Structures are given as structure tokens and as C-alpha cells.
Amino acid sequence: MSPTRWCPTPEQLMILEEMYNRGGIRTPNASQIQRITAHLSFYGKIEGKNVFYWFQNHKARERQKLRRKLMSKQLYQQQLLHDHQQLYNLHQYHDHQNNFLGFNSSPSPSDLPHLSIDKSSADYLRQAGGVEGAASSLEMTNRTWKVDPPNMYEMQHCLMRSYNDHDWMMMRDSNPNLSCCSSNRPLKTLELFPITTPIVKDQQGTSSKPTPIYSSTSPY
Amino acid sequence: MSPTRWCPTPEQLMILEEMYNRGGIRTPNASQIQRITAHLSFYGKIEGKNVFYWFQNHKARERQKLRRKLMSKQLYQQQLLHDHQQLYNLHQYHDHQNNFLGFNSSPSPSDLPHLSIDKSSADYLRQAGGVEGAASSLEMTNRTWKVDPPNMYEMQHCLMRSYNDHDWMMMRDSNPNLSCCSSNRPLKTLELFPITTPIVKDQQGTSSKPTPIYSSTSPY
DNA sequence: GCAAATTAATGATTTATTCAAG
DNA sequence: CTTGAATAAATCATTAATTTGC
Numbered sequence: 001m002s003p004t005r006w007c008p009t010p011e012q013l014m015i016l017e018e019m020y021n022r023g024g025i026r027t028p029n030a031s032q033i034q035r036i037t038a039h040l041s042f043y044g045k046i047e048g049k050n051v052f053y054w055f056q057n058h059k060a061r062e063r064q065k066l067r068r069k070l071m072s073k074q075l076y077q078q079q080l081l082h083d084h085q086q087l088y089n090l091h092q093y094h095d096h097q098n099n100f101l102g103f104n105s106s107p108s109p110s111d112l113p114h115l116s117i118d119k120s121s122a123d124y125l126r127q128a129g130g131v132e133g134a135a136s137s138l139e140m141t142n143r144t145w146k147v148d149p150p151n152m153y154e155m156q157h158c159l160m161r162s163y164n165d166h167d168w169m170m171m172r173d174s175n176p177n178l179s180c181c182s183s184n185r186p187l188k189t190l191e192l193f194p195i196t197t198p199i200v201k202d203q204q205g206t207s208s209k210p211t212p213i214y215s216s217t218s219p220y
Numbered sequence: 221m222s223p224t225r226w227c228p229t230p231e232q233l234m235i236l237e238e239m240y241n242r243g244g245i246r247t248p249n250a251s252q253i254q255r256i257t258a259h260l261s262f263y264g265k266i267e268g269k270n271v272f273y274w275f276q277n278h279k280a281r282e283r284q285k286l287r288r289k290l291m292s293k294q295l296y297q298q299q300l301l302h303d304h305q306q307l308y309n310l311h312q313y314h315d316h317q318n319n320f321l322g323f324n325s326s327p328s329p330s331d332l333p334h335l336s337i338d339k340s341s342a343d344y345l346r347q348a349g350g351v352e353g354a355a356s357s358l359e360m361t362n363r364t365w366k367v368d369p370p371n372m373y374e375m376q377h378c379l380m381r382s383y384n385d386h387d388w389m390m391m392r393d394s395n396p397n398l399s400c401c402s403s404n405r406p407l408k409t410l411e412l413f414p415i416t417t418p419i420v421k422d423q424q425g426t427s428s429k430p431t432p433i434y435s436s437t438s439p440y
Numbered sequence: 441g442c443a444a445a446t447t448a449a450t451g452a453t454t455t456a457t458t459c460a461a462g
Numbered sequence: 463c464t465t466g467a468a469t470a471a472a473t474c475a476t477t478a479a480t481t482t483g484c
Contacts, residue, residue: 006457007471056463057457225451225476247469273452280470281450
């Protein structure tokens with residue numbers, strides 16, 4: 001039927017987040033998942049596994065965010081200290097990113113009563129003893145900071161460069177060949193114009209978890 | 221900054237499309253990208269990232285087109301008529317899908333033979349590079365965190381299975397090869413153009429990542 | 441014909457989801 | 463479970479088509 005992956009509707013997402021934040025649900029068990037799924041299916045197609053995965057990942061990533069936040073706070077304080085010491089040096093720190101921007105501006109569930117989970121729902125969904133301290137609804141964006149790059153490009157993506165066109169990124173070229181375990185070779189430069197014809201296996205569709213291009217969801 | 225974006229010449233575009241359609245290239249690895257870039261640079265300015273993005277976008281948009289096409293054919297209204305009433309009934313709706321099947325029926329236009337990639341081109345593009353990724357040291361401290369203890373229910377590794385309803389979870393399994401079917405990754409497409417020795421056999425689904433290319437998410 | 445105005449394509453980024461190793 | 467990495471989807475942003483009025 002639908003070869004596409006689950007794409008949560010805003011309502012679904014909101015409900016899920018409500019369950020996470022207010023309901024304190026972290027790792028719903030099978031029957032909980034089923035109930036949640038049934039509930040959410042009103043707002044769009046969804047399967048139990050989607051719910052499961054969502055909670056898994058959301059929990060993991062909330063923790064990650066929290067940790068990162070603490071970390072950056074530490075760094076920030078260190079930085080402050082450091083800056084303070086060097087206040088009168090000639091160094092100028094240009095604007096220190098801070099472009100972690102938003103807070104989620106999603107409407108609170110109270111604004112959309114129909115979407116909110118009512119207490120009874122939350123109750124029956126709540127797992128026994130499952131409510132944790134719950135970092136609760138701090139929603140931060142994933143974005144942290146970017147090191148301000150000498151040039152515009154060097155952003156994400158490992159090592160993107162902008163100057164020469166062939167020096168765009170340090171492309172690791174894994175050769176999933178068998179030899180991978182026998183000896184670790186040092187990095188070698190890639191030749192742009194290979195002289196010989198490669199014997200190689202690889203390219204899409206070979207080698208272990210292939211490049212195979214195609215995820216199962218692809219109708220190709 | 222970003223003065224202007226890449227604007228592919230007709231020749232470049234044609235070659236890229238040839239590579240995509242006839243060559244079956246979808247996600248070129250690093251060395252392939254370099255070679256393609258080198259090749260295309262004859263026809264105009266281009267960098268590796270342009271090639272990378274092109275394949276990303278083209279793949280995504282082709283899939284999108286296809287999906288739309290399929291979508292319109294199939295009764296799509298079932299989803300829309302999912303009413304709220306049904307929710308609280310003891311509905312047993314099966315969302316059996318698991319079926320994707322299409323195979324791309326290789327569109328094959330090449331009206332300008334002199335621009336099409338010839339065999340040698342395709343060959344060298346299939347060469348696998350030899351550089352192995354530098355080992356990145358993981359410094360992640362394992363933090364202690366009491367997992368939500370109450371319900372570490374049976375799931376975890378695959379015991380999630382049908383309850384009364386559909387079996388919705390196939391989860392990853394220690395043995396992902398067999399029987400997994402619904403919508404998990406490791407399915408491969410056949411090569412449209414097995415130019416090089418097709419190593420049909422490889423260690424199925426075990427270890428070894430696909431050709432890494434680069435990550436699109438690393439502002440962390 | 442021809443630009444300003446609109447719209448469609450598509451290059452480039454960012455975000456979300458999945459995979460699979462530890 | 464936790465987590466980094468890979469990938470797909472969504473989105474942003476700019477260029478090309480195209481429409482429209484003159």
C-alpha cells in the first residue's frame with residue numbers, strides 16, 4: 001500500500017509529546033502501544049511500530065539534548081571565565097553564535113482541546129511507576145552551534161570545502177572488501193582518473209549492507 | 221558566501237541522468253563523486269557537492285513522482301474516512317501492507333549518443349576506492365541512567381509480536397535476513413547495469429557499513 | 441517583444457527516521 | 463538499552479519558465 005514511511009501529522013506529534021511530557025510515558029508496553037496507535041490512527045495513518053520507535057527515539061534524544069544543554073552551559077561558563085580573564089586583550093570574539101533559536105512555538109494542547117489527552121487517557125496509559133522526574137517539556141531545537149567557518153560552506157558535512165572543486169570533502173572511501181580486516185592501510189589519495197579498470201565489486205548493490213540504494217520502502 | 225548556485229549545463233544534466241537511468245547510480249560514494257565531478261567539469265564548472273546533491277535530490281524527487289502516481293491510483297479514501305467512531309470500537313483493522321513491489325522499468329532515453337556515458341565511463345565509476353575511514357574515537361561516556369525500570373517489557377529485541385491484532389512489529393532481529401519482510405532496509409535493487417563483476421554474494425546483512433560518503437548531520 | 445510579476449523546478453540545508461554496533 | 467552514523471524526507475532559497483499587461 002503505502003511505500004512511504006510514517007510521517008506524523010502535527011496532531012499525532014502533539015499527542016505523542018503530550019503523552020511523553022505530561023503522561024510521563026517513556027517506554028510503553030505492547031498494549032499501551034496498541035491503544036496509542038488506535039487513538040492516533042484517527043489523525044492519520046500510523047502503526048504500532050511507529051509509536052514504539054517514536055518513544056524510543058524521543059526518549060533517547062531528549063536525554064541527549066539535556067546532556068548537551070548541560071554541556072554547553074558548562075562550556076559557556078568556562079568561556080565566560082576565560083573571556084573575563086582576557087577581557088582586555090585585543091582579541092575580539094565575534095558574535096558567539098547563539099543561533100540556537102527557537103522554542104517550539106507549538107500551540108499548547110489546551111489550545112486544541114480536541115487533541116489533548118484527557119486525564120483518563122493519560123491514566124490508563126500510564127505505566128505503573130513509570131513516571132519519572134521527567135525533564136518535561138523543554139523543547140529545544142537540535143541545533144546547537146556552528147563553528148563559524150572561515151567560509152560559508154564548512155558547515156555540517158564532515159569536511160566540506162569550498163575552494164577547489166575536487167577538494168570538496170574528505171571522502172572516506174570505504175572499501176568494504178574483504179581486506180578490511182587483514183591490514184589497515186593508511187589513507188591514500190584518490191585518483192581522479194583511474195587508469196585501470198577496477199575489478200571491484202561494489203557499487204550499488206554489492207557489498208554488505210549495500211549502498212543499495214534502495215530501502216525497502218522504495219518501489220523500485 | 222554563496223555567490224550563486226550551481227547551474228548545470230545541458231550536457232552535465234544529460235550525463236547525470238544517463239548515470240542515473242542507465243547506470244543505475246543512486247548514491248555514489250565518495251570516489252565515484254570525485255570521478256563524476258572530474259568528468260563533468262569538462263562541460264562546465266562543478267564541484268563534488270553539486271554532484272552529491274544532484275543525486276540526492278534526483279533520487280528523492282523521482283521517488284516522489286512515482287509515489288504520487290501510485291497514490292492516485294489506489295483508493296486513497298480509506299485513509300480519509302477513518303472516523304472517530306471506529307476508534308473506540310473494537311476495530312480490527314489490518315494494515316497489512318508489506319507489499320511494495322514495483323521495479324523501476326528503466327526509462328531509457330538517450331537521444332544524444334555522444335553525451336551518454338560509454339562503457340568505459342561507467343566502468344571507472346564503479347571502481348571502489350581504497351581509503352578506509354579513519355577510526356573515530358568514541359569518547360562517549362556511558363552515563364548511568366536508570367532506565368525506566370518498571371516495564372522493560374518483552375520487546376527489546378524482537379519479542380514484540382502480535383497480540384490480538386496484526387503483527388506489527390518485526391523489529392530488528394538477531395537474524396534479520398530470514399523472514400523479515402515488511403519494511404526494513406536491507407533490500408537491494410538489482411543492478412541495471414552490472415558492468416563489473418557482480419559479486420552476488422556478500423555477507424548478507426552483516427556488519428560493514430555501506431559506503432560512507434558523508435553524513436548530512438553533523439553540526440553536533 | 442519585453443520586463444515586471446508569478447509560478448514551477450531544482451539546488452542546497454536542515455530535520456526526522458532508521459540502522460546497527462557497543 | 464544507547465548512541466553515532468547513514469539516509470530519506472522536508473524545507474529553504476534561488477534560478478528558470480511562464481504569464482501578463484503594455
